[in-house]
Amino acid sequence: MLNSEENELHVKEEEMPRKKTKVSSYKRRKPSGARKTVSVRGYSRGAKKITIKYPKRKTRKK
Amino acid sequence: MAKDVSRFFLDSNVILDVIERRKNESIMLLEYIREAKLFCCTSSFAHAELVDIEQEFTHITNMLGKRFTLNEILRARKQKRLILEQRENAIDRVKDFFKQYRIETWELDEKGWSTVIEVLRDLNVKAPDSIHVATALESGCTFFVTNDEELGKEVKKKIKWVKPSQALDMLKRT
Numbered sequence: 459m460l461n462s463e464e465n466e467l468h469v470k471e472e473e474m475p476r477k478k479t480k481v482s483s484y485k486r487r488k489p490s491g492a493r494k495t496v497s498v499r500g501y502s503r504g505a506k507k508i509t510i511k512y513p514k515r516k517t518r519k520k
Numbered sequence: 521m522a523k524d525v526s527r528f529f530l531d532s533n534v535i536l537d538v539i540e541r542r543k544n545e546s547i548m549l550l551e552y553i554r555e556a557k558l559f560c561c562t563s564s565f566a567h568a569e570l571v572d573i574e575q576e577f578t579h580i581t582n583m584l585g586k587r588f589t590l591n592e593i594l595r596a597r598k599q600k601r602l603i604l605e606q607r608e609n610a611i612d613r614v615k616d617f618f619k620q621y622r623i624e625t626w627e628l629d630e631k632g633w634s635t636v637i638e639v640l641r642d643l644n645v646k647a648p649d650s651i652h653v654a655t656a657l658e659s660g661c662t663f664f665v666t667n668d669e670e671l672g673k674e675v676k677k678k679i680k681w682v683k684p685s686q687a688l689d690m691l692k693r694t
Contacts, residue, residue: 504632505658507624508564512615517605519612 526691528553528560529656530623531666532569534684535562539570539617540577545685549665550621552691561624563655565648567614574610578602626659643674653678663687 530550537546553560579600583593602610618625628636628651635654639645645653649671656664656679664679665687666672672681682690 503658504630504635505626505628505655507561507659508627510564510567510615510625512611515608515612517608519609 525662526558527659527661527663528558528687529652529659529661529664529679530560530562530566531652531664531668531671532562532566532573533667534665535566535570535617535623536573537667537684538621539574539613543667543684545683545688546667549684549688549691552688554621556691558691559624559661560621561626561655561659561661563652564625564627565651565655567618567625569648570614571611574613575600575602575607578606578610582606626655628655628658632658639678643677645671645674 534546534549537543538550541547550560552558576597579602580593580597582602583596588596617623632654635658636647636650639650639653639657640647643650643653653664653675662680663682664672664675665682665684666675667683672683675681
């Protein structure tokens with residue numbers, strides 16, 4: 459008797475519909491939350507700051 | 521003009537004024553921006569343009585040293601014949617300058633390049649200038665600083681154009 463009740467309970471848990479969590483398209487893109495480009499006071503983000511990696515000098519600086 | 525919302529896009533001619541120490545207003549503006557820790561940037565294309573111009577200066581100086589005539593120099597202007605060390609020195613001058621004045625370099629992405637085409641549709645500007653204008657718009661700059669009057673007159677349809685002296689006056693007034 460006890461066993462069948464437990465089973466019933468178990469089945470009920472499984473049948474419970476899983477709550478769907480809505481993941482925004484933004485989070486799907488970048489889970490870290492960091493943006494690829496910088497938004498500045500509502501300006502469209504069509505540019506980003508870059509750091510130019512200069513090649514190492516082949517000649518000695520005088 | 522509130523200083524905290526002032527974001528300056530610097531055209532290559534303004535930066536060149538300061539690298540070559542040729543215009544006081546530009547030098548004073550960049551000194552002010554640096555002291556006040558204001559935002560200023562330029563495009564990655566302007567960065568490359570500046571290296572090219574620095575190399576061209578070295579090339580012309582070489583030719584003058586070899587006693588070429590002005591006509592000969594002008595004809596051979598685009599035929600850079602520099603040794604590696606001279607090319608590297610030009611790169612270093614620009615690199616040191618950007619570091620000294622904390623000028624940010626901004627690059628366009630896919631959306632930014634659409635803005636370039638938009639700028640070419642809306643304004644009478646050449647391709648290199650359209651890249652500068654689009655970068656200024658996309659980086660959220662509030663002022664486009666250039667000495668080029670022809671460009672400035674077109675640019676002001678999209679973004680506020682100021683000459684270095686005007687920008688300096690505005691900053692000092694606030």
